[in-house]
Structure formats: C-alpha cells, structure tokens
Amino acid sequence: EAQVTQNPRYLITVTGKKLTVTCSQNMNHEYMSWYRQDPGLGLRQIYYSMNVEVTDKGDVPEGYKVSRKEKRNFPLILESPSPNQTSLYFCASRDTLEETQYFGPGTRLLVL
Amino acid sequence: GQNIDQPTEMTATEGAIVQINCTYQTSGFNGLFWYQQHAGEAPTFLSYNVLDGLEEKGRFSSFLSRSKGYSYLLLKELQMKDSASYLCAVRRANDYKLSFGAGTTVTVRA
Numbered sequence: 001e002a003q004v005t006q007n008p009r010y011l012i013t014v015t016g017k018k019l020t021v022t023c024s025q026n027m028n029h030e031y032m033s034w035y036r037q038d039p040g041l042g043l044r045q046i047y048y049s050m051n052v053e054v055t056d057k058g059d060v061p062e063g064y065k066v067s068r069k070e071k072r073n074f075p076l077i078l079e080s081p082s083p084n085q086t087s088l089y090f091c092a093s094r095d096t097l098e099e100t101q102y103f104g105p106g107t108r109l110l111v112l
Numbered sequence: 113g114q115n116i117d118q119p120t121e122m123t124a125t126e127g128a129i130v131q132i133n134c135t136y137q138t139s140g141f142n143g144l145f146w147y148q149q150h151a152g153e154a155p156t157f158l159s160y161n162v163l164d165g166l167e168e169k170g171r172f173s174s175f176l177s178r179s180k181g182y183s184y185l186l187l188k189e190l191q192m193k194d195s196a197s198y199l200c201a202v203r204r205a206n207d208y209k210l211s212f213g214a215g216t217t218v219t220v221r222a
Contacts, residue, residue: 033210042199042214043155050208058209090154099143103154 002027004104006091012110013081021076021107023091030096032074033058034066036087037106043090049074050096081111116213118200123219124190132185132216134200142205146174146185149197149215158185158198187218195220 004025013019025032033048035058045058049068063085065077074093078085091104115137124130136144143162147155161167161176161183173186187194200213 035212040214043201043212045210045212048209056207056209059211099145099160100157101145103156105154 002102004091004093004102006089006104006107008107009105010108012112014112015082016080019078019081019109021078021089021091021109023074023076023104024072025074025091025093025102026072027093027095027102028071029093029102030071031101032068032091032093033101034064034074034076035090035092036060036085037090038087046076046089081109083111085109086111116200116202116211118198118213118216120214121217121219123221126190126192126220126222128190130187130190130218132187132198132200132218134183134185134213136181136183136200136202136213138181138202138204138211140205141178142203142208144174144176144183145201145203145210146172146183147199147201147212149199151196155199190220192220192222194218 007022030051034046035043037043044060046064047066049055055066089107092101094101118134145160146158148158149155159174161174166175171188176183197215197217199215203210
C-alpha cells in the first residue's frame with residue numbers, strides 16, 4: 001500500500017530535549033516536505049527536499065533541521081525544542097512529475 | 113512572501129452548492145491547489161490549476177484567474193461527508209515553496 005508514515009504519532013517532551021520525528025514514504029517520490037499546522041494559521045511549510053541531499057527552507061524553518069540521505073526518509077529534527085514548537089506536524093511527498101501530494105497521518109507534539 | 117485569503121467558515125444545506133473563494137498575492141506563480149481536511153485527519157489532494165479556467169472533477173470543480181489572483185472551489189450536490197476544512201495553497205515559481213491559506217471550514221446541514 002502506497003503511504004507516508006510518521007513516527008511517533010504523539011509526543012510529549014520538555015524544553016531543550018532533542019527529538020527527531022521520522023518520515024518515510026514507499027512511493028519512490030523525489031519531493032518531500034514538512035509542515036506544521038496551528039489553529040488560525042493553517043499549514044506552514046518548514047523545510048522541503050526536491051531529492052536526495054537537496055533541502056531548502058520553507059516559510060518557518062527556525063528551530064528545525066532536516067536531512068535527506070535516502071530517497072524514502074526525511075526526518076525532522078528539533079535540536080532544542082521550545083513550547084512555541086508545540087504543534088501538529090505533517091510530512092508529505094509527491095512525484096515531481098505529478099501534482100498530487102500525499103500527506104502522512106500527522107505527529108502531535110507538546111513541548112512543556 | 114505570499115498572502116492567501118479565504119473565508120473562515122461557511123455553512124450550507126445537504127444537496128446545495130457552495131463556492132469557496134481564495135485570493136492570493138505572490139511573487140511568481142506556479143500553480144494553485146485545493147486540499148480537503150477532515151477533522152483530526154491529514155489533508156488530501158482535491159485539485160490543481162496552473163492555467164486560467166475551470167477544472168471539473170466529479171462534484172468538485174476548481175477555477176483559476178491568474179490575472180486577478182483568484183480561485184474558487186465549487187462543491188455541488190453537497191453531502192454530509194463534505195463537512196471538512198478546505199485549504200487553498202499556492203506554489204511559487206522560483207523556489208517551489210508551497211504556502212497555504214488558513215482554511216475554510218464547511219459545515220453541511222441536513
């Protein structure tokens with residue numbers, strides 16, 4: 001089954017404790033992206049990647065890091081989480097020749 | 113940056129038609145997308161417009177006017193399951209960044 005998976009789905013952590021949210025897709029898509037969704041603000045793009053070893057900042061990259069060492073994986077790293085990073089995070093992927101973007105199920109993060 | 117505006121909420125009756133407008137301002141345009149998001153779920157792709165005109169896909173249609181920075185999503189023969197948030201998104205030409213509006217919550221009433 002074609003899908004985008006994210007782990008963990010729910011996470012409660014404390015300020016400053018490094019964490020990684022994994023994202024994996026099994027569709028051989030070149031393009032992958034991370035978004036955060038907050039009430040009243042909609043989805044905002046954090047980082048995106050057009051292919052392996054190619055990453056670019058979205059609209060809200062501060063406080064986040066990403067890497068794209070393999071085509072299928074695109075982890076989101078929070079080196080020192082802060083409460084303002086409490087949010088719902090979505091990973092997404094698409095084939096660069098198509099326009100349909102597939103979203104993962106989301107990761108709900110609470111930073112205390 | 114990009115400014116994307118869409119109404120916050122709309123309510124309609126089952127079987128009716130609802131039109132969700134989206135206006136945008138962008139430095140370089142490379143396509144406009146509509147997504148549907150049910151509460152507690154991930155967004156799902158509905159439509160993509162890059163040229164002016166109407167794209168029809170079953171009960172859903174999407175229209176684009178690039179010169180006016182305007183799009184709408186038309187939902188016909190509304191069903192209860194269409195109650196969801198509808199997200200308008202614009203892709204920028206030079207760097208392929210994708211920016212979303214805050215979303216329009218549509219409530220379908222019996």
